[in-house]
Amino acid sequence: MKKAHLTETRFSNLELSDSIIKSLKEAGFINCTPIQDKSLPLALRDKDVAGQAQTGTGKTASFLLATFQRLINDESEQIKNPRALILAPTRELAIQIHKDALVLGKYLNLKFALIYGGTDYQKQLDKLKTNVDIIIGTPGRIIDFYKQGAFTLENIQVTVMDEADRMFDLGFIKDIRFLLRRMPPPEKRLNLLFSATLSYKVTELAYEHMNNPVLIRIESEEVTSKAINQIAYCPANDQKIPLLLGLLKYHQPQRSIVFVNTKRCAERLDDYLEANGYKVAMLSGDVPQEKRQRLLNDFQENRVTLLIATDVAARGLHIPDVSHVFNYDLPQDVEDYVHRIGRTARFGASGEAISFICEEYAYSMPDIEDYIGEKVPVTSITPELLVEEVVKPQRKEPRERVVPHDKRAPQRPRQDRKPREFKPKSAEAAPSSAPENPPLPETP
Structure with missing residues (x-):
């Protein structure tokens, strides 16, 4: 494993409390990354910060420690309501930030609430009603609880926007x-914004609300992990599966x-992949x-x-x-390429990024x-x-998307449906009085 790209600045030399330094040392973090x-x-x-750096370079620790x-x-005074709000675009990223917060805040008397949609509604609501210091979550569910009066934003001292x-x-x-x-107004709180790219829209948001x-900006040449070995192949469409199976067999990837x-x-x-002996998880x-x-x-x-x-899994997941x-498939958005390959070589560990430049997506390269x-x-x-002999999967019934009962469109009872009645717009459009089926001519 290669060493992560670190600076000479040590966390112990920064204005951090002894409790934070202790948790950093236990987690193995001694020197700072560039961001x-x-x-x-x-x-x-x-001082408010809008920071740009590649994924996997320590942005999460930056805003958590601050x-x-x-x-x-x-x-000095006990406040019953949350004092910090950390916003993330996806539930996976929110969950990862919460995990990191528990590690880095191990010796601090701070309480966290993890809030995201899709599950645990009542459990999360009950948690919010306790005296939590920091809310970490996705915007939709947080707004839902806010509108119910589960918490107030009047005492927020720190706002974080991750992956803006x-x-x-x-x-x-x-x-x-x-x-x-x-x-509270921006000047009365600390505002931190972190993103893999600081586009015009993101910069505008920063100046408006910070x-x-x-x-x-940590330039890409500083933080692009040289431990990622990027290579590409140019398969025909019908070669993609045999090539993937061959590469999996050749590389024997750990994960x-x-x-x-x-x-x-x-x-x-x-x-x-399952037909050819691989145990697979699928995330969409x-x-x-x-x-x-x-x-x-x-x-x-x-x-x-x-x-x-x-690409639902391309950002924000820290899987060691x-x-x-x-x-x-090559991504159609160039930024997604960076986020995808950033799933390997986290914090400088070595990794391989292998791309297929196929007939369908070659234009992206x-x-x-x-x-x-x-x-x-x-x-x-x-x-x-x-791979010469690819086992074809047995034919399966099409996978059916399950729609919850409460989201299905209501159906009108069949007896209520009336046949559509034709009404001519004018006398000219009215049907003639000729019989519908005129008699056939008699044969002589």
Whole structure:
């Protein structure tokens, strides 16, 4: 394993409490990454920060440590309502932030509430009604509880927006603004925004709802993990499955993610891999939340070592020891390529990113290379990489999407449906008085 790209700045030299330093040491964090080195000294002095850095480079620790320190600095009076709000675009990312918060805040007297949609409604609501310090969650469910009066935003001292570019992609910006406008003004709180990209829209959001933030950009050449070995193959469409099976056999990955663009492709690939002896988990956008968490836990605990995923899993998941990422389909959004391959080589661990430049998505590669500023080497497909005998899956019934009863459209009782009556618009349009079926002429 290669060492993570770290700076010479040590956490112990920053203005962090002894309790935080103790938890950092136990977690094995001694030196800062570049984004931590540049953002933490500012945030610890109550300066707003909008930070851009590649996924997997320590953004989460940056905003958690700054949030913790701000809250423990101001414990003069007991406040019954949350004092910090951390917003994430996806439930998976919210869950991961909460896990990291429990580790880094191990020795602090802070209470967390994890809030996201899809499950545990009453449990989360009950948690919010206790004296929590920090809410971590997704905007929709948080707004739902806020409108019920489960908590107030009047005492918020720290606001964090993580993966802000993804917030725009998923249409959450109206929700974000709804929450921000109900907090104390920006100058009365610490505002931290982190994102893999600081687009024009994200920067505009920062200046609108933050207090003169310092923009920090960690350039891609600083943080693109050179431990990721990027390669590509150019298979015909009918070679993609034999090639993937051959590469899995050749590389014997410790833990791998195969990214596809559509649910339909994920299901087809799932069937083929299982038919050829692989135990697979499949993650797509419409997988119910409880099942999704069970699949991710199985993957993290090595009960399943191969995950097929659409881009719902591309951001925010910190799953250790993913040795290989396969772009079975090249992403159509160049930024998604960066987020996908960022699932391997986390914090500098080595990894492989293997992409298929197939007939359908080949047009994406030039844009990807322009965006990352480098060429992805193309490797020729040798016969030994193609599995000759691919076991075809048995024909299955089409997978049916389960729609909850409460979301199904109501059906009108059949007896209530009246036949449509034809009414001519004018006398000219009226049917003639000629008989409907005129008699046939007599044969002589």
